[in-house]
Structures are given as C-alpha cells and as structure tokens.
Amino acid sequence: MTQLISSTQSLQHQNQPLLHTSNDEEIIELYLNQVNDQGHPRYSKRTQESYYRDIKRLRIFLDDQTLANIKLETVYAFIEWLKNPPAYLIDQTCRRSTQHPEWRPFYKNGLSASALKQQLASLKAFYRWLSDIGYLKSNRNPFSYLKSAKSTNTLQPKRQLYKEDLLAVAHYLLNTLPTLPAGRLQQKLLRQRWLWHAYLLSGLRISELIQHNTGHIYSEVVSSNKIWMIAVTGKGRHEPEPHPLPDAFMEELWHYRDALQLDPWPNTPEPLVLSLNGKKAMSSRSSAHNEFKDLIHQVSDHQQQAGHYDSANRLANASTHWLRHSFVTSLLDISSDIPAVSNLARHRDIKTTLGYDHSELQTLKDILNNFAQTVTQ
Secondary structure, eight states: OOOOOBTTSOOOOOSSOSSOOOOHHHHHHHHHTOBOTTSOBSSOHHHHHHHHHHHHHHHHHHTTSOGGGOOHHHHHHHHHHHHSOOGGGEESSOOOOTTSTTOOSEESSSOOHHHHHHHHHHHHHHHHHHHHTTOSGGGOOGGGGSOOOOOTTSOOOOOOOOHHHHHHHHHHHHHHGGGSOTTHHHHHHHHHHHHHHHHHHHOOOHHHHHHOBGGGEEEEEETTEEEEEEEEOOTTOSSOEEEEEOHHHHHHHHHHHHHTTOOSSOSSOOBSSBOTTSSSBOOOHHHHHHHHHHHHHHHHHHHHHTTOHHHHHHHHHOOHHHHHHHHHHHHHHHOOOHHHHHHHHTOSSHHHHHTTOOHHHHHHHHHHHHHHHHHHO
C-alpha cells in the first residue's frame, strides 16, 4: 500500500471502502502522508508531528481498541482523560518529540482549554477522512456529534506587543550589553539582540528563521536602489517566495556576525542563527524560543520594577509569534496600503490582514465621544 491518496481527491461514501486494510498503523501513515494534485505533501513536517501526537494520544487512551470501533461515550471519556491524565503520562521536565524514547503525551499537566480545542479539531478532521474512505464501521463518525467550537469572530485579547514594549526591549539591549564582561553572557545577549531584530524587522516565523541561511538572502537593484530579499519557503508552501527585507535587518545581521568575528557575508551559505561561539547552527525551534523568552522576561522584570505593570505583563506572556502580530499591526499604523501589508505579512487571504487593522476603532471612538458630549452637556 505505497500509493498515497491525493488530498484533493473527491471521496464519496461507498458501499465498499476505498482502502482494503484494517491496520490502524497503515491508515495513520496514509493520512499523514497525503499529497496534493501537484504531488507535494499536504502537511508540513511540523504539522505532521502535531497531528501524529494528537492521534497517538487517542491510541494510548484506546489501548487495544481500534480506531474504527470507537463510540461516542468513548470520545467523552477521552476528553476527560485529556483534561486529567494519569501522572505517569505527564513529563514535568520538557517537551519532547513523539519520536523521542522518553516522550510523554502531556507536559506538566492536562490540556488547557485552547489545547483541548485544537486536539479535538485535529481528530475531527482525521475522523472525517476515515469516514470518507469507508474505514469506519457503518461510516459512523463519533467526533461529528461533538458541538462545534464557538465562532472565531468572538472578541479575544490581541496577542501583540505595543510600542512602549518594543522600546523597552530596545532600551534594555542598548544599555545592558556594555555592562557585561566579555564571554558567554555577552555572547548570549548578542544572539538575543539578533533574534529580536530578525523577528521584529522581517515578520519571519521562528521556524523560518532557523531553517534559512545566508544563501537565501540576495539583493536586486531597482531604480538604482539596492533592495535586499530573502527567499522564504513559508508555512504551508512548497516553493520559496521573495520577501523584501529592510536595510536595518541586514545591518543587524552584519553586527551579529561581526561580534562573532565572522565575515559579514560568507562565501558559502551559513545559518542565520548560530551557537554562542558561532561554530554551528541553532537548529532547534525550542532553543530559539527559549532565547526569546529569556530576553523578554528580563525586560519584563525591569518594567515591573519601573512600575509599568501592563507592559511587564504583556512581555511576560509574549511569544515569538506575538512579534509577528506586532509586525503586521505596526505596518498598518504607518500605511493604509492593506494589500501591500498583506503581501509583506505573506498572508494568503487579505481578510487575515484586515483582522489586524484597528484604524476604524479611532473613528468609532471619536463618534462616541462626540455623541457623549451632545447628550451630557
């Protein structure tokens, strides 16, 4: 059974199953390795890992019960298990890949509300596919009976850093470096400075930053002006696409490499993020994320001591993806060209970009203030 099913193939309920197998392992492998009409994998490696983890949790819960025989009451019991798993299935030390021999299905505790929602959405999609190919008994999908998640249009707090937060980080980087002795602490802060600016100035995702190298960066001359570009193979894409970079991005890259006593522009491609001594690549997404968290927690402490409590709280809770949100929002603050901002953010749908545009809120506020004056004065 080596032929993969195209993810775009029209699958209809039939009396006969499309796949003649009762092996759960084989069916999971086929699901994760679907291809599109162009022969490209439907899922990125990271998405495959995420889906495999979600399915593996279910299989651990089912024990010797097969995927095809699951019932609705089993689904409800599984949900409670996800919220309160047994202690021996919880890793209290770190998150590990599902391929790691010491992997555990849970980290520190059971799933949060948001993680549970994602887990169930993943399994709903998986079981729809199982139903479509006739793998389920009587084509009954127990996950289809779960109530749909609430609309994503409901009001949620924005996960972004504001200008005061960004300036606080810039001030910390500028003033802390001279106080550190030469050595590991200084090297660490230099790398944190580069990571911070790389995220902030480009809108690159953390995985994109560590997967690309200097060979992906090139320049073009347009109207006598040099424009720096990076060829990014972004989320859900299979071919690299050109993405412009501000001059400040390149200046920070050269500053970082100079601090490591490396040539500003190597003859052969080198990683964009390196080990502290600059000898090898930082290839771990979690390591890059931890560096980011370490930096902003330091700044959060400074903001807390200075009495800037709202800023300290935002920084303490921020992730690298918050900087991507801030990147898009800040662009919209200085430009009304939404299609251009959508292009810079590499959004597939301009509606995604519009979700970041809050310019109409100021207009609404002015209208409300004028209204209040007319009815209270």
